[in-house]
Structure formats: C-alpha cells, structure tokens
Amino acid sequence: MALVVQKYGGSSVGDARSVKRVAKRIAEAKRAGNDVVVVVSAMGDTTDELLDLAQQITPLPPKRELDILLTAGERISMSLLAMAITNLGVKAKSYTGQQAGLITDAVHGRARIVDVVPHRIRETLNKGQVAIVAGFQGVTQSTNDVTTLGRGGSDTTAVALAAGLDADVCEIYTDVDGVFTADPRIVPNARKIEWASYEEMLELAACGAKVLALRSVEYARRYNVPIHVRSSFSAHDGTRVSSEDMKPQKLKESTMEAAIISGVAHDRSESKITVVDVPDVPGSASRIFEVVARTGANIDMIVQNVSAASTGLTDISFTLPGSDGPATMAALTAVQAELGFDSLQFDDQIGKLSLVGAGMKSHPGVSARLFAALRDAGINIEMISTSEIRISVVTRADSLDDAVRAVHTAFGLDGADGEAVVYAGTGR
Amino acid sequence: MALVVQKYGGSSVGDARSVKRVAKRIAEAKRAGNDVVVVVSAMGDTTDELLDLAQQITPLPPKRELDILLTAGERISMSLLAMAITNLGVKAKSYTGQQAGLITDAVHGRARIVDVVPHRIRETLNKGQVAIVAGFQGVTQSTNDVTTLGRGGSDTTAVALAAGLDADVCEIYTDVDGVFTADPRIVPNARKIEWASYEEMLELAACGAKVLALRSVEYARRYNVPIHVRSSFSAHDGTRVSSEDMKPQKLKESTMEAAIISGVAHDRSESKITVVDVPDVPGSASRIFEVVARTGANIDMIVQNVSAASTGLTDISFTLPGSDGPATMAALTAVQAELGFDSLQFDDQIGKLSLVGAGMKSHPGVSARLFAALRDAGINIEMISTSEIRISVVTRADSLDDAVRAVHTAFGLDGADGEAVVYAGTGR
Numbered sequence: 001m002a003l004v005v006q007k008y009g010g011s012s013v014g015d016a017r018s019v020k021r022v023a024k025r026i027a028e029a030k031r032a033g034n035d036v037v038v039v040v041s042a043m044g045d046t047t048d049e050l051l052d053l054a055q056q057i058t059p060l061p062p063k064r065e066l067d068i069l070l071t072a073g074e075r076i077s078m079s080l081l082a083m084a085i086t087n088l089g090v091k092a093k094s095y096t097g098q099q100a101g102l103i104t105d106a107v108h109g110r111a112r113i114v115d116v117v118p119h120r121i122r123e124t125l126n127k128g129q130v131a132i133v134a135g136f137q138g139v140t141q142s143t144n145d146v147t148t149l150g151r152g153g154s155d156t157t158a159v160a161l162a163a164g165l166d167a168d169v170c171e172i173y174t175d176v177d178g179v180f181t182a183d184p185r186i187v188p189n190a191r192k193i194e195w196a197s198y199e200e201m202l203e204l205a206a207c208g209a210k211v212l213a214l215r216s217v218e219y220a221r222r223y224n225v226p227i228h229v230r231s232s233f234s235a236h237d238g239t240r241v242s243s244e245d246m247k248p249q250k251l252k253e254s255t256m257e258a259a260i261i262s263g264v265a266h267d268r269s270e271s272k273i274t275v276v277d278v279p280d281v282p283g284s285a286s287r288i289f290e291v292v293a294r295t296g297a298n299i300d301m302i303v304q305n306v307s308a309a310s311t312g313l314t315d316i317s318f319t320l321p322g323s324d325g326p327a328t329m330a331a332l333t334a335v336q337a338e339l340g341f342d343s344l345q346f347d348d349q350i351g352k353l354s355l356v357g358a359g360m361k362s363h364p365g366v367s368a369r370l371f372a373a374l375r376d377a378g379i380n381i382e383m384i385s386t387s388e389i390r391i392s393v394v395t396r397a398d399s400l401d402d403a404v405r406a407v408h409t410a411f412g413l414d415g416a417d418g419e420a421v422v423y424a425g426t427g428r
Numbered sequence: 429m430a431l432v433v434q435k436y437g438g439s440s441v442g443d444a445r446s447v448k449r450v451a452k453r454i455a456e457a458k459r460a461g462n463d464v465v466v467v468v469s470a471m472g473d474t475t476d477e478l479l480d481l482a483q484q485i486t487p488l489p490p491k492r493e494l495d496i497l498l499t500a501g502e503r504i505s506m507s508l509l510a511m512a513i514t515n516l517g518v519k520a521k522s523y524t525g526q527q528a529g530l531i532t533d534a535v536h537g538r539a540r541i542v543d544v545v546p547h548r549i550r551e552t553l554n555k556g557q558v559a560i561v562a563g564f565q566g567v568t569q570s571t572n573d574v575t576t577l578g579r580g581g582s583d584t585t586a587v588a589l590a591a592g593l594d595a596d597v598c599e600i601y602t603d604v605d606g607v608f609t610a611d612p613r614i615v616p617n618a619r620k621i622e623w624a625s626y627e628e629m630l631e632l633a634a635c636g637a638k639v640l641a642l643r644s645v646e647y648a649r650r651y652n653v654p655i656h657v658r659s660s661f662s663a664h665d666g667t668r669v670s671s672e673d674m675k676p677q678k679l680k681e682s683t684m685e686a687a688i689i690s691g692v693a694h695d696r697s698e699s700k701i702t703v704v705d706v707p708d709v710p711g712s713a714s715r716i717f718e719v720v721a722r723t724g725a726n727i728d729m730i731v732q733n734v735s736a737a738s739t740g741l742t743d744i745s746f747t748l749p750g751s752d753g754p755a756t757m758a759a760l761t762a763v764q765a766e767l768g769f770d771s772l773q774f775d776d777q778i779g780k781l782s783l784v785g786a787g788m789k790s791h792p793g794v795s796a797r798l799f800a801a802l803r804d805a806g807i808n809i810e811m812i813s814t815s816e817i818r819i820s821v822v823t824r825a826d827s828l829d830d831a832v833r834a835v836h837t838a839f840g841l842d843g844a845d846g847e848a849v850v851y852a853g854t855g856r
Binding site (some may be wrong): 016019020050053054056057058060061062064065066068069071072073075076078079080082083084086087093094096099120144145146 | 484485490492493496522548
C-alpha cells in the first residue's frame with residue numbers, strides 16, 4: 001500500500017462535471033489500496049475572477065486582504081471535491097491550508113512554507129478516509145493570518161505535504177500528458193519526457209516550461225520527493241522527476257551513450273534593458289545593479305560589452321521579467337546623473353531559448369551544435385548565458401518559434417507526429 | 429466615543445459599487461469618532477450560487493463540507509470590504525469567524541454559538557482600526573472545523589459580537605427603512621415601527637417579519653444588546669429594539685393610554701396536515717407528535733376537534749414549515765395502521781396572520797376586534813393560537829393579503845401614504 005499525494009490544477013476541476021470526473025479517479029486510487037491525499041487548486045478561472053473583483057475595488061489592495069480573498073477559491077473546490085468523493089461511497093474530508101498544518105512566513109502573496117504539521121491529515125488517513133487539502137494557502141504561526149504561496153503555489157503545497165507525510169510519490173495532474181521536449185504548440189512532434197532529474201526539471205521550469213512550478217521542484221529536490229507529472233484526462237504514465245539515483249534502470253541502459261538533452265524551453269515574458277555609454281570605471285556595474293535590486297526586480301542575464309578604448313565608455317544590457325520593466329527604468333532614470341550614463345533602452349521584443357540536459361556536462365560540443373543550428377536557420381543570437389546543464393540564448397521574439405524548432409531538430413528530439421510515450425534524448 | 433457593531437446583509441454588498449458605498453458609510457462612522465466593528469454577509473446571491481454548485485455535485489452533500497463551501501462567500505465580501513475601507517484612508521482588517529473568536533457547537537448547518545472570544549477584534553479596535561468580521565460562520569473548539577449558523581446567521585454573529593464586546597449598539601443594515609407595521613408590499617401605507625421590545629420583535633420575527641432573524645433577537649434579549657434596524661441606503665433612523673426599560677421616553681408618554689399593537693406579520697410558508705378520524709383515546713395525540721418530532725419538523729399550531737360522541741373519532745390538524753411536509757407525511761403514513769387513523773390531508777394553501785403588541789396584555793377586546801375585522805372582510809378563520817402578546821390566525825392563502833390590510837386598518841395602524849417615520853401604535 002502506497003501513500004500518494006495527488007494534485008489537481010484548476011483546469012482539471014473547471015466545473016461540476018470535471019469535479020465528479022476527478023473524484024472518480026481519486027476514488028479509484030483509494031479503492032486500489034492506496035492512502036490518498038489530494039491537493040486541489042481553485043476551479044478554472046476563479047482566482048482571476050476574484051483578482052478582478054479586487055481590482056474593481058482598488059488598484060492596490062492590501063496584500064493580507066487579497067490573500068484572504070483568493071483563498072476562497074480553493075475553499076470552494078476542495079469542499080465540492082470532498083462531496084463528490086463521498087457521493088461515490090468513499091469517505092473524504094476537506095481541510096484548509098491552516099487545518100492541514102501548512103505554516104508559512106507572513107509575506108502575503110508569496111509566503112514561504114516554514115513548517116508542515118499535518119496531524120489532521122494523518123488522522124484522516126488512519127481512519128481510512130481521503131484527505132482533500134486546499135492548495136496555494138497557509139497560515140502564519142504567530143498571528144493566525146491566512147497567506148498564499150503565489151501562483152503555482154498548489155504544486156508547492158502538494159510537494160510540501162508529500163514531504164511532511166513521507167509519501168511514496170507526489171502526482172501532479174494537469175491537462176497535458178507530462179513535460180515535453182518542447183512546447184507542442186510550437187513543435188508539434190515534441191515528445192514527452194519520461195524522466196528528468198530535479199536539476200533538469202529546475203532548469204526547464206526556470207526557463208519557461210510551465211507544467212511544474214519552479215518552487216515546487218526546488219522543494220522536491222530538497223526533501224527528495226519523487227514527482228510524477230501526468231494528465232488527469234488519461235491513464236498514461238507522464239513525466240517522472242526524481243534524483244539521479246532513482247533514474248529508471250531502462251533509461252540508464254538505453255541512454256548510456258547518447259542521452260544529452262532533456263528538452264528545449266522558451267520564454268517570451270522577459271524584456272531587455274540596455275544602459276548606454278556607462279563610464280567604464282570600477283563600481284559602475286555594481287552601482288547599477290544595486291539600484292535595480294532595490295526595485296525587487298529579478299535580473300536574469302547580464303552582458304557587458306568590451307569597452308571602447310577611445311571613449312572609456314561601455315554598454316551594459318540585462319534581461320528581467322517584462323512586468324518589472326517600468327519600475328526598473330524609473331529607478332535607473334532617477335540616478336542617471338550620478339552614474340553618468342548616456343541613455344536607457346527598453347526592449348520587450350525578445351525571446352529566450354534554453355537547451356537543458358544533464359548530459360551536456362560530459363558532452364563537449366553542445367554549444368557549438370546549438371549555435372550552428374541557429375546560424376543555419378538564419379537566427380541572430382543577442383545574448384548567451386550558461387549553467388552546468390543549460391545553455392540559454394536571447395533572440396528576437398518573432399524568431400523564437402523558428403529557433404525552438406531548429407534546435408529541437410538539431411538535437412534529435414523530434415518524434416514521429418503523434419508519438420507520445422517515448423523518452424526524450426534516447427540519442428540517435 | 430461609542431463602540432458600534434454594524435451588520436450589512438448581502439443586498440447591501442451586491443457588487444463592487446455597493447461594497448464601496450458601504451465602505452464610505454463605515455469610514456464615516458469611524459471618522460465620527462466611533463469604534464467600529466462590521467459584520468458582513470456574502471455578496472448578493474453568492475450563497476445560493478454556492479448551494480447550487482453543491483447540488484450539481486450531489487443531492488445530499490455532507491454538512492461539514494457544505495459549511496466550508498458556503499463560508500467562502502463571506503470570505504470574499506469581508507476582504508473586499510476591508511480593501512475598500514483601506515482605500516478611503518481608514519485602516520481596516522478582515523477576520524473569519526474563527527479569527528474573530530466565534531466558537532460554536534459542531535452542528536453543521538445550524539451551529540449555535542457557545543462562546544465569543546474576540547481578542548483580535550479588541551486588538552484591532554485598540555489600534556484605531558476597523559474590524560470586519562465574516563458573518564454566518566464560526567469554528568468548533570475541539571476540532572477546529574468550520575461551521576455555519578444557518579440562514580440569517582449574520583444577524584446572530586453581529587449581536588453575539590456586540591454582546592461579547594459590550595457594544596453600545598448593534599446596527600443591522602438592510603435594504604428597507606426598518607421594521608414596518610406590516611409588509612409595505614401588501615399594505616402600502618404601513619408605517620415604520622420606531623421602537624419595539626425584544627418580546628414584540630421576537631413574535632414579529634417568529635411570525636414572518638423577515639427583516640431580523642429570530643435567533644439574533646433571542647440572543648439580543650438574553651444579553652440585552654440594543655439593536656437598531658436601518659437602511660444602508662439612507663441616513664434615517666430605523667427601528668430600535670431593546671428592553672422595556674430602554675423604551676424612549678417620548679414613546680412612553682405618547683403611548684401611555686392607547687399603544688396596543690406593534691404590527692401585523694404574515695407568513696405564507698407553512699402547510700397544514702390533518703390526521704382524519706383518529707380514535708379519541710388517551711395517548712393518540714402524543715403518539716402522533718412523537719412520530720412528527722422524530723422527523724425534526726417544527727410544529728407551529730395544533731387544533732383538535734371535539735370528538736363526535738357517536739364515533740369516538742376526532743381530527744387533529746397542525747401546521748408546520750411547508751418544506752417539512754413530505755417527510756412528515758411519510759412518517760405518519762408509516763404508522764397509520766398502528767395509530768388507526770383513517771387518512772391524512774395535506775394543505776399548502778394556507779396563510780398565517782399574526783397581530784403582535786405588548787399592549788394587548790392589559791387591553792381586553794383585542795381578539796374580538798381582530799375577529800370582527802376579519803368577519804367584516806368576509807375572511808374565514810381556520811385555526812387560532814395566542815401568546816401573551818400575540819394572536820395568530822390561519823386563513824386561506826389567497827385571502828391573506830386582504831386579511832392583513834383589514835386588520836392593519838382596524839387597529840389604526842394605517843399611516844398617510846408615503847409617511848415613514850411615525851411610531852406604529854400611537855393609538856387613536
């Protein structure tokens with residue numbers, strides 16, 4: 001008998017009919033002899049509708065109140081789901097984040113889990129019942145205030161509960177079959193990734209793959225929680241994410257030689273700011289990024305040109321989430337005189353492509369192959385950054401789809417059309 | 429400086445615009461120097477929409493889950509209201525029933541308040557902030573489960589908080605100007621009641637006046653909480669409800685001689701069951717009402733005919749909420765052989781008129797005047813029941829409006845058309 005934590009996203013519980021469908025799936029898992037804990041998001045567009053209501057009241061709602069408002073969504077979905085399961089003859093009880101023991105810090109809107117004390121969940125399992133838990137929410141220990149974990153927080157709730165309960169697996173149900181070697185809307189013959197390490201999944205999630213929230217993968221890696229990303233609409237295996245030592249044996253064997261690349265992620269949400277003609281003296285860059293850091297913006301890539309000897313001036317470019325652009329531009333403009341740069345350029349027409357794979361650590365030549373593929377497709381590279389298991393490049397936004405397809409093909413990731421259950425990277 | 433508890437019903441916070449309007453009103457009360465605690469219901473039809481969602485899942489939702497579901501409504505309205513008040517420059521924080529310390533028993537769907545521990549509300553007031561509290565909900569002490577107080581529960585939340593905080597007044601805001609001498613939709617020249625004793629208000633609420641929930645009046649009487657029922661759309665005084673010794677001096681004087689009647693309530697929601705030809709032996713009636721009691725139905729009036737000496741058989745009729753009819757009929761049918769009655773009749777075409785007034789205790793002839801008024805209007809009386817300060821009669825449902833108008837006129841309650849702020853019962 002296994003202890004399974006299942007998480008269902010908003011698209012899996014969009015209406016009463018979907019709730020009943022999911023309930024049936026949960027009842028089956030329970031009847032198959034498992035202990036089942038279910039984490040559920042708000043139904044469909046509920047969270048956006050609540051946000052819209054808040055916007056009708058005030059453009060800047062107090063974050064504590066916004067958190068209380070938004071948590072109403074999971075309260076609705078979790079109780080409906082518990083009703084639907086009970087209606088199938090399987091006992092189920094629903095619990096808020098607070099009741100499930102999800103203790104967070106007090107940073108409303110993006111609280112971090114500081115402890116998981118799932119006494120009531122354990123009691124419920126011990127009684128042979130299914131426990132339904134509201135995703136995305138927690139409670140502060142000191143003030144008993146309701147917090148939310150930010151978008152994608154339900155994934156984190158599920159992984160945290162799986163860790164706290166020492167579950168055998170955390171199943172993340174979604175409306176696609178798993179994580180793919182590229183976004184199937186861009187690359188129709190992208191293939192499902194059968195298995196990825198935490199590190200690979202982290203890079204994919206950080207670089208634009210939207211199926212799993214980055215924070216939940218970080219949490220899973222820290223507590224070594226095996227994840228299984230799969231579709232709530234089929235019984236197919238999806239993508240498993242775990243530590244290297246839990247890599248399935250058949251994959252170890254089949255990929256001894258050639259498996260290099262997990263997939264190609266892309267991200268269209270970033271913008272680029274260029275600080276033009278900065279005096280190239282020690283401390284210039286540090287002062288710029290001090291100013292940017294104070295706005296809370298998340299810098300991604302940074303490029304500094306070689307200084308022209310004749311002028312002693314240089315350009316510094318960096319990328320950041322597009323939504324952080326206006327505040328960052330304003331902050332830099334305010335210190336223009338002090339820093340002595342000439343001007344600022346803002347560019348939101350960029351796209352980022354990231355090639356991810358643990359294999360590239362031991363395989364030289366991956367960058368060369370990537371650059372050649374882009375060159376052959378006639379795509380210009382504007383910025384480059386790398387980690388041990390990732391290479392990212394910035395291109396024009398309107399070249400991004402072509403870039404993804406070219407790279408996907410160059411690294412042998414293309415499957416036959418409609419092919420779905422093949423491991424990505426069984427090299428050829 | 430006064431401590432005021434204000435309660436706003438769903439019709440006062442139907443949409444974002446209404447929430448802002450109410451927020452302005454609250455901010456004004458705060459700026460006028462009061463400590464303000466606000467209890468709020470779910471917006472508009474939210475509760476019905478949530479109930480409908482539950483019905484789409486299962487016809488018999490577990491009550492614990494239904495309670496969690498329904499409390500989402502107040503979570504939304506309270507946080508939006510706190511945002512709107514904050515937006516006006518007045519600090520406000522919202523609290524769930526649990527956070528506000530509303531401890532209840534574990535009877536889901538109609539929980540009773542067993543304790544009020546409003547530490548956080550006091551803290552909030554001490555900081556000079558407005559406290560918003562979700563109506564209708566509480567939490568069990570032992571299991572930390574969410575409960576609801578039943579329909580009209582927000583009135584009870586407000587009165588209970590007013591008692592727990594020793595507030596100067598509990599203002600119940602609604603979409604009408606107060607409690608009227610009769611329903612203005614039936615009696616266009618009904619007048620607003622300026623003041624009523626707890627006892628009178630209890631009888632009015634129990635007999636169909638819908639402005640105040642019966643339980644909240646019971647609670648107010650027990651803890652001697654002064655209530656002020658008024659419109660959220662005007663600044664007019666509404667109806668004040670308190671103990672006799674707090675009756676306004678001017679009313680005491682003007683009504684020394686003649687004030688008898690507070691108002692005429694009516695109720696169309698009851699049905700009548702008649703048990704035909706019951707053997708008239710000791711224990712028959714008690715057995716019938718044992719069976720009925722077990723269904724949980726709330727019996728209102730009971731009439732037993734004089735037994736016909738020749739047959740030794742009698743008829744027993746009683747009224748009960750129409751919604752309890754089917755279950756009660758089924759329970760009685762099941763014991764028909766045992767009880768030996770001939771048949772059952774079910775009649776949902778009845779109406780109940782109730783004349784309420786503390787003055788009738790010391791004024792004989794009230795019943796005679798009531799019966800004469802109905803006779804003159806050609807209306808047949810089917811059942812009668814009385815209390816110290818109330819006389820109720822059952823008529824045909826389609827005669828009820830005429831009956832209300834006739835009695836309202838006969839007791840001198842009619843005001844000039846459009847007259848609104850006159851005490852009802854300043855006798856003539």
